[in-house]
Amino acid sequence: xxxxxxxxxxxxxxxxxxxxxxxxxxxxxxxxxxxxxxxxxxxxxxxxxxxxxxxxxxxxxxxxxxxxxxxxxxxxxxxxxxxxxxxxxxxxxxxxxxxxxxxxxxxxxxxxxxxxxxxxxxxxxxxxxxxxxxxxxxxxxxxxxxxxxxxxxxxxxxxxxxxxxxxxxxxxxxxxxxxxxxxxxxxxxxxxxxxxxxxxxxxxxxxxxxxxxxxxxxxxxxxxxxxxxxxxxxxxxxxxxxxxxxxxxxxxxxxxxxxxxxxxxxxxxxxxxxxxxxxxxxxxxxxxxxxxxxxxxxxxxxxxxxxxxxxxxxxxxxxxxxxxxxxxxxxxxxxxxxxxxxxxxxxxxxxxxxxxxxxxxxxxxxxxxxxxxxxxxxxxxxxxxxxxxxxxxxxxxxxxxxxxxxxxxxxxxxxxxxxxxxxxxxxxxxxxxx
Numbered sequence: 001x002x003x004x005x006x007x008x009x010x011x012x013x014x015x016x017x018x019x020x021x022x023x024x025x026x027x028x029x030x031x032x033x034x035x036x037x038x039x040x041x042x043x044x045x046x047x048x049x050x051x052x053x054x055x056x057x058x059x060x061x062x063x064x065x066x067x068x069x070x071x072x073x074x075x076x077x078x079x080x081x082x083x084x085x086x087x088x089x090x091x092x093x094x095x096x097x098x099x100x101x102x103x104x105x106x107x108x109x110x111x112x113x114x115x116x117x118x119x120x121x122x123x124x125x126x127x128x129x130x131x132x133x134x135x136x137x138x139x140x141x142x143x144x145x146x147x148x149x150x151x152x153x154x155x156x157x158x159x160x161x162x163x164x165x166x167x168x169x170x171x172x173x174x175x176x177x178x179x180x181x182x183x184x185x186x187x188x189x190x191x192x193x194x195x196x197x198x199x200x201x202x203x204x205x206x207x208x209x210x211x212x213x214x215x216x217x218x219x220x221x222x223x224x225x226x227x228x229x230x231x232x233x234x235x236x237x238x239x240x241x242x243x244x245x246x247x248x249x250x251x252x253x254x255x256x257x258x259x260x261x262x263x264x265x266x267x268x269x270x271x272x273x274x275x276x277x278x279x280x281x282x283x284x285x286x287x288x289x290x291x292x293x294x295x296x297x298x299x300x301x302x303x304x305x306x307x308x309x310x311x312x313x314x315x316x317x318x319x320x321x322x323x324x325x326x327x328x329x330x331x332x333x334x335x336x337x338x339x340x341x342x343x344x345x346x347x348x349x350x351x352x353x354x355x356x357x358x359x360x361x362x363x364x365x366x367x368x369x370x371x372x373x374x375x376x377x378x379x380x381x382x383x384x385x386x387x388x389x390x391x392x393x394x395x396x397x398x399x400x401x402x403x404x405x406x407x408x409x410x411x412x413x414x415x416x417x418x419x420x421x422x423x424x425x426x427x428x429x430x431x432x433x434x
Contacts (some may be wrong), residue, residue, distance in 0.1 A: 032370070033288035036384060038331035040307050044283040051284075052114060054364040057123035057424045058402040066374075066405065066429060067394035071350045074392060077137070077419060077430040078144040082129040084421045084428060086206070086409040088160035092183050093414040094136055095144065097421065097428060099129035100156045102203055122364070122403065123424050130154045132169070134185065135428070140415065142430055151178075151187050156199075159207030161216060163245060168216060170205030173197055175218060175243060194248045198223070198237070204339075208263035208272075216243040217272060218250075221259035225280050226315050227303040238302050240274060240294055256300040256325065262341025262409075264356060266293070269382035275338040275358055276328070278306060281314075284366040285334035291341075291356060291377060291384065292328035301325040330384040336371035337361035340410035340421070344376065348416060349391070350433045355379045357391065359407040359420060372396040374407050374420055374431075391431060392420060 033040050068074040078097070086098040102125050107113050119125035131152040135144035151157070151169070159170030167180040167187060176191035195218070197205060202221025209216055222238040223229065240260050242253040259277040266273055272294040278287045279302070287306035301308070301322075303315045308327035311317065332338045340359025344352060355378040360371035374392040377384050395405045405425035413419045418431040 031285075032333045033285040033331045034333055034388060036330055038288055038307075040288060040310070040331070041283055041286050043286050043312070051365050051367060052111075052118060053367065053369065053400075054118050054122040054124070055369065055396060055401055055403040056121050057406075058397075058404055060404050060425045060427065064404065066392040067390075068431060069389065069391050071434050072391070072431055073434045074429050074431050075142055076427050077142065077413070077417075078135050078147060078428040079426065080147075081133060081426045081428070083123070083126070083423045084133075084408070084426060085204070085423055086158050086160065087411045087419050087421050087428065088162070089411060089414050089419070090162060094134055094183075095413065095419065095428070096150055096160055097133045097135060098157045098160060098409075099131050099133060100154075100158060101126050101128040101423075103128055103156070105200060118364070124364070128156050130156065132157055132160065137415075142415070142417070142432070144428075148185060150185070156203050158204040159218070161207040161209050163209055163213050163216075166245075168194075168207055168245075170207045170218060172199050172203045172205060175205065175207065175216065177245075194245075195241070195243060195250050201237070202259045202277075204259075204261055206261055206263050208265070211265060211270070214245060216245055217241065217253065217263055218243060219257075219260040219263055219274060221261070221277070222302065226312060231303075234303075240272075253296055254294045254298045254300065256298075256302045256304075256321075257294075258302040260294075261339045262358070264341045264343045266343065266356075266379065266382050267345075268354075268379075269293075271382065273329075273341065273356065275332065275341045276300070277337055277339075278335075279303070279312065280335070280365045282312070283334070284368065284370075288331035288334050289336050289338045290328035290332055291330040291338070291358065292326075295326065298326050299324050300328065307331070330377060332358065332360070332375075332388075333370050335363035335366045337363060338371070339408050340374075342410045342412060342418075344412070344418070348412065349418065349431065352376060352389075353378050353380075356384075357410045357418060359410045361406050361408055361423075362396065362403065369396060369400045372403060372406060374410060391418070392429065395422075395424075 134150035156172035178191040201223035206219040218241040243250040362372035405422040409421040420429040
């Protein structure tokens with residue numbers, strides 16, 4: 001049997017064994033952990049084999065597309081991309097898409113081999129395009145009729161921001177600044193690197209300018225699940241950074257955030273919010289991923305504790321830090337891989353009040369898959385208020401064996417539509433009123 005065949009067989013055995021273990025533990029009895037006061041189940045012993053379950057990437061065929069909420073419609077704004085992850089709309093109506101992928105790192109165990117084989121099958125691991133593509137819809141029909149390379153030769157680009165005549169890119173190894181001319185088809189000038197981040201582990205580097213344009217906020221995820229390689233290896237990670245664009249100086253704004261990806265401003269209070277992917281290996285719903293406001297100097301628990309101050313006894317403890325851990329604002333379900341985040345003003349989509357839109361990439365590490373949709377969380381007086389609502393679903397086959405797509409970045413398009421990056425379907429979806 002070939003090495004790939006051995007891996008495939010091992011993946012199947014891991015999935016079956018983990019699923020049987022979860023059944024023995026009664027995992028199916030747990031309700032999804034959602035909302036401001038979720039019921040987070042106690043941690044469950046996982047045994048020697050962690051849960052590993054991920055659908056095969058199939059993509060969309062023919063006229064197939066996601067299921068959209070009543071009163072809305074969805075169309076493909078752009079197709080034929082290569083693992084589109086993040087979207088940025090420029091003031092002149094151009095739409096930029098960062099195309100990048102996680103790349104294989106060193107394999108340290110048989111499970112590591114199985115994990116990489118599974119991720120390749122699910123199109124979550126592979127060769128990274130390392131480029132930003134420019135899309136234009138000149139005739140305003142909701143479909144980009146032109147597509148071209150805006151930047152290339154980057155290093156796993158993700159976050160993008162434009163401040164004045166400077167364009168910023170969040171590469172895996174740091175943030176760089178490039179000169180920009182309005183309406184330009186391409187940036188070829190060399191950039192200036194402003195920060196250095198270590199590669200490996202969680203690789204996305206999201207960017208969000210402050211409302212006054214003087215600062216950039218940056219999401220930097222952890223190297224490992226629960227600091228298995230020690231806290232020295234996690235130095236400067238699992239945090240949201242603040243970068244002063246004038247001086248280039250940066251500092252940690254908030255910490256203990258295992259993998260903060262999407263960043264957005266809530267306009268009523270002016271607070272910064274993020275969505276965070278929590279740790280693995282404690283159960284289907286334990287702990288939930290979350291949406292939270294980000295306090296300056298705040299500590300949110302990782303790796304010592306979760307959902308407030310629930311201690312993770314797999315980790316050597318720091319009791320002084322645990323007592324300062326802030327409880328997140330809103331649970332988003334266990335392992336939903338909530339990545340994309342943007343503010344949706346009331347009336348942007350019919351029937352939707354003020355709130356946050358979240359792109360849930362979907363789980364790989366629980367017995368029943370979760371996420372694989374775009375959801376909306378209503379806000380009142382600057383706080384989450386009420387249950388989530390689906391905007392887009394249908395990315396996952398009913399039997400969970402295949403995924404047609406996986407949503408990632410979400411943003412408002414230049415025409416007021418909602419744009420969604422789908423890195424399995426290689427599509428940018430556009431959601432508007434029906």
